[in-house]
Structure formats: C-alpha cells, structure tokens
Amino acid sequence: MENLIILVHILTALAIIGLILLQQGKGADMGASFGSGASQTLFGASGSGNFFSKMTAILAFVFFVTSFSLAVIAKQKASIGDDLPAVIETTVDDVPAVEDTSIPVDDDIPQVETETNENSQEDIPEVPEQ
Secondary structure, eight states: OOOHHHHHHHHHHHHHHHHHHHHHTTTTHHHHHOSOOOOSSSOTTTSHHHHHHHHHHHHHHHHHHHHHHHHHHHHHHHHHGHHHHHHHEEEEHOOOOOOOOOOOOOSOOOOOOOOOOTTSSSSSSOOOOO
C-alpha cells in the first residue's frame, strides 16, 4: 500500500511540474506565434487557462492527500519503537555484575627512590658550573 502511494505521489509531482511548464504567462501570445491573428485562441475561445488551471488544482490536491497519507504511515511505523526504553530497562537488570579483574600489587617489587635537591626544581636538571 505504501509503495502504491509513493508511486502516485511521484507521478503526481511530475504531472504538476509538466502542467506548470506548459502554462503560459500573462504576456505570452501562444496563438499568435502559430500564425493565428487572435491571442489565446489555440486551446479554444476561453483560452488555455481554464483546463490547465483546473488540472493543476486537482493534481495539487492529490499531491497533498498522498503527502498526508505518507506522513500518517511514517508516524505509525515510528510508534512501533516507542516501547524501546521499557525493553532496555528490563534487560539492564539481567546483566551480571562486573568482576574485579585488577592485578594485585606485590610488595616484592623494588621502588625507585629519587633524591631531591632543596635548591633546585625537580623538573629542571642542574647545569654544572665551569
């Protein structure tokens, strides 16, 4: 059903684009360009405005309806995942506690002792005097 609505939506959009491109502006004399003496008589005495205007309005309405239908379908699909936080809360309780895997420190390991000079800073080495 969704694929059918998408197909109608795309075809309607393309038809609207085509109809808008076929319509003439206020200053265009389409009938005069084909050799006719009167302007806007190519599509009948009433001109091309009525047919193209009505078809554009109908296709715009169909485009609106398909857009609204696709939005409703997308909302229904999105509501399926609303139960996700409840699922996460129940699975967190089922996870076992992490065991302590730290390595014990032995007292047998020798420690390096550093001598500090009270007159010098620890990070800067002393420069011997010449």
